[in-house]
Amino acid sequence: MNILVIGTGYVGATTAILLAKLGANVTGLDLDEGKIKQLQNGVLTFYEPGLEPLLQEQMQEGHLTFTTNAMAVEQHEIIFICVGTPSRYDGSTDLSAVRKVAERIGQQMSSPKLVVIKSTVPPGTQKRVKRWIQEKQIKPISFDVVSNPEFLREGNAVYDAFHPDRIIIGSDTEAAGKQVHALFDAIECPVVLTNPQTAEMIKYASNAFLAAKISYMNELARLCDEIEVSVTTVAEGMGYDPRIGRSFLQAGIGYGGSCFPKDVRSLLSLGAELNTELGILKRVVDVNHSQYRYLMKKVKRKLGLLRGKRIAILGLSFKPETDDLREAPALAVISELMEHGALLKVHDPVAKLPREMQFPSIKSFPTIEETLLGAHAVILCTEWKAYVEGDWESWRPLLTEPYVFDGRNVLNAGRLKSLGYHYEGIGAR
Ligand SMILES: NC(=O)C1=CN([C@@H]2O[C@H](COP(=O)(O)OP(=O)(O)OC[C@H]3O[C@@H](n4cnc5c(N)ncnc54)[C@H](O)[C@@H]3O)[C@@H](O)[C@H]2O)C=CC1
Ligand SMILES: O=C(O)[C@H]1O[C@H](OP(=O)(O)OP(=O)(O)OC[C@H]2O[C@@H](n3ccc(=O)[nH]c3=O)[C@H](O)[C@@H]2O)[C@H](O)[C@@H](O)[C@@H]1O
Numbered sequence: 378m379n380i381l382v383i384g385t386g387y388v389g390a391t392t393a394i395l396l397a398k399l400g401a402n403v404t405g406l407d408l409d410e411g412k413i414k415q416l417q418n419g420v421l422t423f424y425e426p427g428l429e430p431l432l433q434e435q436m437q438e439g440h441l442t443f444t445t446n447a448m449a450v451e452q453h454e455i456i457f458i459c460v461g462t463p464s465r466y467d468g469s470t471d472l473s474a475v476r477k478v479a480e481r482i483g484q485q486m487s488s489p490k491l492v493v494i495k496s497t498v499p500p501g502t503q504k505r506v507k508r509w510i511q512e513k514q515i516k517p518i519s520f521d522v523v524s525n526p527e528f529l530r531e532g533n534a535v536y537d538a539f540h541p542d543r544i545i546i547g548s549d550t551e552a553a554g555k556q557v558h559a560l561f562d563a564i565e566c567p568v569v570l571t572n573p574q575t576a577e578m579i580k581y582a583s584n585a586f587l588a589a590k591i592s593y594m595n596e597l598a599r600l601c602d603e604i605e606v607s608v609t610t611v612a613e614g615m616g617y618d619p620r621i622g623r624s625f626l627q628a629g630i631g632y633g634g635s636c637f638p639k640d641v642r643s644l645l646s647l648g649a650e651l652n653t654e655l656g657i658l659k660r661v662v663d664v665n666h667s668q669y670r671y672l673m674k675k676v677k678r679k680l681g682l683l684r685g686k687r688i689a690i691l692g693l694s695f696k697p698e699t700d701d702l703r704e705a706p707a708l709a710v711i712s713e714l715m716e717h718g719a720l721l722k723v724h725d726p727v728a729k730l731p732r733e734m735q736f737p738s739i740k741s742f743p744t745i746e747e748t749l750l751g752a753h754a755v756i757l758c759t760e761w762k763a764y765v766e767g768d769w770e771s772w773r774p775l776l777t778e779p780y781v782f783d784g785r786n787v788l789n790a791g792r793l794k795s796l797g798y799h800y801e802g803i804g805a806r
Contacts, residue, residue: 378560381406381453383478384496385416385443387423387534387635387701388527389459392495394431395538396457397440399563404453405443416443424700424727427535450485455560457493458506459527461635468642469650470499479506482520483513490520491556495527497580497640499647503547503573521553524573526580531634532698543567547576584640585658590625591632592664598628598786598804599671608804609786628804630710630758630784631668633695635703638665668803669709672756672784675801677717679780680754684718687777689752691745692759693725700728706784707758708734715739724748726761746775754780760787770796 378401382393385407393405407413412422419433435441450456460474475496482492492510494503507522524547529537544561546568548554554570561568569579598608608628616623632638641658648655680686695705702708711734714721721739723730730741742748745763749755749772757764765787773779779798781788786805793800 378402378455379453380404380455380457380560381449382457382459383407384458384460384474385409385412385422386459386461387425387531388495388529389457390416390421390423390432391425391428391529391534391538392457392459392527393441394428394435396560397435397438398431398539399560401440401455401560403435403441404449405441406445406447406449407443408445408447410445413443413445424698425534426532426698431535447481448485450482450490451487453490454488455491455493455556456482457495457525459495462496462498462639464639464642467646469646470639470643472498472502472505475502475506476509479509480513483510484515486510486514486518486520489518491553492520492522493525493557494522495525497526497584497636498524498577499581499643500574500577502577521548521550521556522573523548523553523557524576525557526576528580528583531701532696539564541566543569545569545571545576545579547571547573549573581640581644584637585644585661587625588632588637588641588665589657589661591627591637592661592668594626594628595631595668595803596664601804605806606804607806609802627786629668629786630672630706630803631665633704633706635695635701638662638704669706669784670713672782672803673710673713676714676754676756676780676782679799679801680778682717683714685720686753687720687722687751688714689748689755689776690714690721690723691725691748691755691757691764692761693723693730694728694759697759697761700725702728702731705758710756710758710784711739722748722750722752725759726763746772749775751775751777753778754782756782756784757788758784760785764788769793769798773797 380396380401380403382389383406385405393403397403415422421429458478463471465471503522503524526545546554546557601608612626615621645655645658693707723741773796781798781800783802786802790800
């Protein structure tokens with residue numbers, strides 16, 4: 378089975394490696410030459426624990442190659458679309474990369490194809506992809522377009538790829554649905570076979586629900602602060618109820634990343650387009666936008682004027698175990714602190730400060746100790762293990778002032794207080 382995976386970012390690279398491991402001959406195609414060169418050398422273009430050895434293994438075994446040659450469409454029966462689907466300025470989804478790929482498939486098609494959309498695309502997109510392919514065909518050749526949304530989490534991509542909670546397949550025809558199902562035969566998990574529009578909706582509904590869970594807890598965390606209750610204990614107590622579940626109840630400075638923010642915006646945009654009020658989701662976004670500001674208020678209340686204050690930022694990435702900075706709350710915190718004239722010292726185990734944030738008033742340090750040295754306050758933005766399990770006792774004398782603001786509610790408040798820190802979380806105590 379020859380499979381072409383178009384787009385070799387987080388999802389494309391992981392999908393290509395998974396399909397190769399499951400026994401297919403896979404080619405990864407991307408228009409980014411630098412990315413492809415790196416992949417051809419067996420090196421991932423992003424940080425993802427455990428993925429690179431699998432990449433190298435599959436390349437060595439001859440199951441996986443990479444190319445920038447768009448003519449590759451011709452030589453593959455199955456084509457996965459894994460290109461980006463970012464937000465447009467109005468929150469709707471920019472499908473231009475998907476469209477380009479679809480049109481290219483149409484132009485190059487000389488034999489029947491099965492096209493699988495893995496990118497997250499708004500309900501109704503499968504129909505449009507079919508049309509875009511058809512419009513560019515030189516002569517009519519039969520093809521199918523199946524929706525097969527991806528649910529992996531960055532930082533857990535290997536586990537999630539091989540042990541998904543479910544596989545969703547949205548197809549117009551039973552045969553094409555079965556063909557996609559067969560590709561994942563070796564994976565044991567529930568499979569939902571449905572129509573494409575439903576499959577597309579399942580993806581958005583899932584991400585938006587998880588985002589809603591987080592915003593719900595974040596809003597409650599503010600109330601918990603007022604009534605001097607620990608939102609972490611509240612979440613623990615709630616989580617024992619299987620109807621609620623334990624996951625995604627962690628309050629903090631809000632969700633970020635390349636998906637929750639854009640996918641919630643996309644769903645809201647679809648609702649607006651169809652005159653359907655999605656009031657809960659609007660509030661989910663509002664809470665998320667104001668959540669880092671809520672932490673900033675605490676910082677200002679304690680430190681007073683921020684001008685000239687040295688503030689240590691622990692963590693840049695939108696969550697641990699990734700170097701992804703897309704919509705990372707840490708960047709919003711940094712921007713606000715800079716506006717107030719603070720001097721920033723930042724650390725992240727893997728993520729690098731983006732070029733547009735490289736100013737003289739903000740410095741990156743290779744070690745946590747150097748970052749903390751002389752700081753008037755510490756703000757933890759990402760719960761990397763190195764911070765959660767850090768040696769806060771030996772770090773205490775490094776600080777000029779002992780203020781710790783825990784944007785992820787992951788530090789042991791009692792212990793920090795006993796070490797002489799002033800600790801504030803978000804509804805945590
Ligand atoms: N990052 C994640 O954890 C998840 C992402 N998704 C969805 O998967 C899709 C891809 O996301 P990521 O992998 O994060 O994006 P990404 O930005 O890391 O990768 C997209 C890749 O597509 C390439 N590309 C763009 N246009 C192309 C074209 N015409 N031909 C060939 N290559 C092209 C880009 O150069 C880039 O390498 C998005 O729709 C996203 O919402 C779904 C689940 C998880
Ligand atoms: O569509 C996508 O791209 C993916 O989006 C999320 O995965 P990801 O963005 O990698 O990361 P999550 O672990 O879901 O975390 C997202 C954000 O929520 C925050 N979060 C998460 C959980 C929680 O309890 N509280 C909380 O603030 C995290 O810090 C992070 O900023 C989903 O979990 C995946 O299932 C989905 O495939």
